[in-house]
Amino acid sequence: MKIKSILIANRGEIAIRIIHTAKKMGIKTWAVMTAAEPNALYLSEADEVIDFTENTSEVPPFLDVERLVEAAVKHKIDAIHPGYGFLAESAYFAQSCENKAVIFIGPSSDAIYKMGNKTIARKIAIKNKISLLKGSTRHVTDAEIAMKEAEKIGYPVIIKAASGGGGKGMRIVRKPSDMEKNFRLATSEAEKAFNDSTVFIEKYAENPRHIEFQILGDKHGNVIHLGERECSIQRKHQKLLEEAPSPALDEKLREKMGNEAIAIAKAVNYSSTGTVEFLLDDAGNYYFMEMNTRIQVEHPVTEMITGIDLVEQQIRIAQNEKLSLRQEDIKLEGWAMEFRINAEDVQAGFAPNTGIIKRMVIPGGKNVRVDTGFVEGAVIPPDYDSMIAKLIVYGEHRKKVITTGLRALGKIDIQGLKTTVPFFKAVLHNKAFVDGDFNTSFIETEMQSLFHQEKDEEMLAAFLSLMDYLKEVADDSVLSADKSSPWLFNKRMKSI
Amino acid sequence: MGIFNFSKKDKAKYIVLGNRKYTFEVGDEGMVKVNRINHDIAVEEMTHNRFELLYKNRKHRSEIIEKKQNKYTVEINGNRYAFSIETPISYERKKMLEKKSGASGLVVTTAPMPGKILEVMVAEGQQVKEGDTLIILEAMKMQNEILATGKGVVKEVVIKNGDSVMKDDRLIVIEKK
Secondary structure, X not given: OOXXXXXXXXXXXXXXXXXXXXXXXXXXXEEEXXXXXXXXXXXXXXXXXXXXXXXXXXXXXXXXXHHHHHHHHHOOOOEEEOOOOOOOOOHHHHHHHHHOOOEEOOOOHHHHHHHHOHHHHXXXXXXXXXXXXXXXOOOEOOHHHHHHHHHHHOOOEEEEEOOOOOXXXXXXXXXXXXXXXXHHHHHHHHHHHXXXXXXXXXXXXXXXXXXXXXXXXXXXXXXXXXXXXXXXXEEOOEEEEEEEOOOOOOHHHHHHHHHHHHHHHHHOOXXXXXXXXXXXXXXXXXXXXXXXXXXXXXXXXXXXXXXXXXXXXXXXXXXXXXXXXXXXXXOOOOEEEEEEEEXXXXXXXXXXXXXXXXXXXXXXXXXXXXXXXXXXXXXXXXXXXXXXXXXXXXXXXXXXXXXXXHHHHHHOEEEOOOOOHHHHHHHHHOHHHHOOOOOOOHHHHOOOOOOOXXXXXXXXXXXXXXXHHHHHHHHXXXXXXXXXXXXXXXXXXHHO | OOOOOOXXXXXXXXXXXXXXXXXXXXXXXXXXXXXXXXXXXXXEEEEOOEEEEEEOOEEEEEEEEEEEOOEEEEEEOOEEEEEEEEOHHHHHHHHHHHHHHOOOOEEEEEOOOOXXXXXXXXXXXXXXXXXXXXXXXXXXXXXXXXXXXXXXXXXXXXXXXXXXXXXXXXXXXXXXX
8 A cells, every 4th residue: 555645743943854755756745743842844845744832731742642543533644754762662653543544654652662671682683693782681670689699790891771762771780799889870870761660780881882783674574674874873772873883893704794784674664764782892892782673763874875865764764665675785885974963062071951952054965865854043952952953974985974964064054053063063173083993981081171162262352352352342432542551541541 | 282373563461261261362452353353362252242253274164152341251162261351460469368368269169950969979188089979960951960160179069959049059169179
């Protein structure tokens, strides 16, 4: 059954991204308007808008399963695309769509559930002989069991929330005497964040690289991979810069890891786009971490080097088509990098800033793609994340991408907010980064300064302020005579 | 430090204090207009408070974010700097006053946005340097580190773990060294 209409249960740049491909395929798009941003750009890109501005429940609009599915049924919309975040990895949402005969553009609720639970995912990986970090083999219900398991595994270990992600409910333990306190902290954080205090213990790999593989599967059992992405430039487990391919992989390693990624996807009958995450240490050992059962923020870098539209593939798979691509059809050509332009003040430790985008110029061009959800005059709402735009750069090889990237970053002109642009300039000037020699500890250990300063820029800023000051002073007739005469200064003091 | 000459006659000196001390020497002509000041630095006003500076063949985009009397906040190439503009006399006076009051400069760190104090990382009497984490403030669903802007000694810790703060609330007072 061909999908003729899609409800996009998301906002910002990904909503626009989905709309673009849907338009290309002649599919009607429906977007959801919320009270937080009634004038958002994505609304004007969609064919139809559904009004969710009324507060009908405690649940935020993009997390309201019932409301979204009902809207699709009411307007006779064929399918729902969840984007990333929000309900993209909610097995309940996928199931609810299925129950109401609305096509969910993503994997089955069963695959989402299994890969969403770390303990289950681990069990499946063990069963399929996927390379894994040593972990606890039984339920860890108290600190004593945690300590026994840690002894078997060998310190350092990490306590992880079974239902978790994004760095929450995670605690590194380097020696037995630290176990009790960290066990307590991890379980209480897990309970608060995911309503599930279940944890497991895993060997802690020190400063690995974060390598993830893009998976594509259809509903007929075919699964392929589209190569890897290097995502080690992270701050507190938040990705900032991603690239494809990874400077750390050769063809042999790519094949080995790619095959294991396919194996784990097949083990849960995976369909649609998904990402299998690995940790890679400097001895070339890799370990399965988790699988993200959705399309990811950084998918464009894979699209740039494979020439494949991943959203289009998602839609085709959702309408039951067989994969038109086989593994041997996938060729990785060139190199791509993505820079997340966030409204964050790097000089103040990446503190988020909200406000109005007074001016926004992010020029695209040959080999430069800009995915954004905002225009000048828009407000960055505090309800959502701080991403303004994604700057994606392509080139024949990595060094060229870096040069093009610096040029593109130099042309960005955003006023009214501070952004991560100076941070990326610093990364692209960094020798370890340019050499491709880095891991997840990069930001902490390899960067002398988190933001790039052009030569003499502070002097120039000082000069500008002086010039403006003198102009103000010259406009003031009282001081127009002699600006620095001590006599005049004393005279003024006396009159005050 | 840079000494900047406009014309050899009628020179007036200004000291601009930022992260470093800059000394500029200014001539009478060209100081009222903003365009084409000197062959070394060319300044063009793009729109109100936005400028393009050309120096040594490189363009820099800059904006005056805030100005209060002689205190300026300027953004250039995406980074912000704070300055205070002094004449040699006012600068000497400032130094003299600081010596008199016994403080070489007190820096009050305030809350950049409303939030909750998750953890205070320093104690009174502790030495800090630029970039040290003073406080972890939870705001906008994230943990934000408030950093020390220079070297000094923590004089006063106004808040404690668990406190709720509003924007601009006083958090920590550091005596700059």
